[in-house]
Amino acid sequence: MRITLVDLKGGTGKTTSAVYLACALSQTGRTLLIDMEAYGSALSWSEAAPDLPFTTIQMPVKDLHKRINDLATGYVHVVIDTPAIVRPIARTALLSAEHAVIPISPSLLDIDRLNETLGLIDEVEHVNDLATSILLTRVRRGTKSVKATREALTEMGLRVLETEIPLLESYAGAAGTRPTDLAEYSEALEEVRKVKA
Ligand SMILES: Nc1ncnc2c1ncn2[C@@H]1O[C@H](COP(=O)(O)OP(=O)(O)O)[C@@H](O)[C@H]1O
Ligand SMILES: [Mg+2]
Secondary structure, eight states: OEEEEOOSSSSSSHHHHHHHHHHHHTTSSOEEEEEOOTTOHHHHHHHHOTTOSSEEEEOOOTTHHHHHHHHTTTOSEEEEEOOSSOHHHHHHHHHTOSEEEEEEOSSHHHHHHHHHHHHHHHHHHTTSOOEEEEEEEEEOTTOHHHHHHHHHHHHTTOOEEEEEEEOOHHHHTOTTSOOSOOHHHHHHHHHHHHOOO
């Protein structure tokens, strides 16, 4: 399974989600995490936590889709973490996977910026049939903003995963450690598995 975490906005939870999903995927097969950020926060995370159950490489190239099959040799699963803003990188990452997961916080600001990312996914879909899901992260359960965000996204015709990642200190402080409790991310992965393009 190949999953790209994408959102042209920064700080939405891409790297955190990439690492947790890679942990969850590694339970069913050898997993490769490709960090496409030039400054490599997933790579730094993996350096600080050598016991992570997957392999991490940094590859900030615009033609990942031409290299992905070689890179993925020997791996069952690939997770791709992308940077904010850099369209050509996000584009090649989307061309390299069958699933796109967009993590966003329940805030109207994040929805505003989403169109840019969705536009890119539209372009790519002509070439690569992607299954796209939105993952709500940093969620304060039961708040009006979660409900409003979910409704707005659904109205936009988007697939929003039922699983929500709560706003928790354990996630905020997870960088550089091996996640022990995959909690919501295991559930999110089960949902993503079932999504068809
Ligand atoms: N569920 C969560 N609860 C609390 N903090 C979170 C959660 N997910 C991510 N964070 C924090 O939010 C910030 C942005 O997350 P990150 O995964 O680095 O986003 P991106 O890769 O999209 O820039 C980081 O400081 C991270 O630790
Ligand atoms: Mg990141």
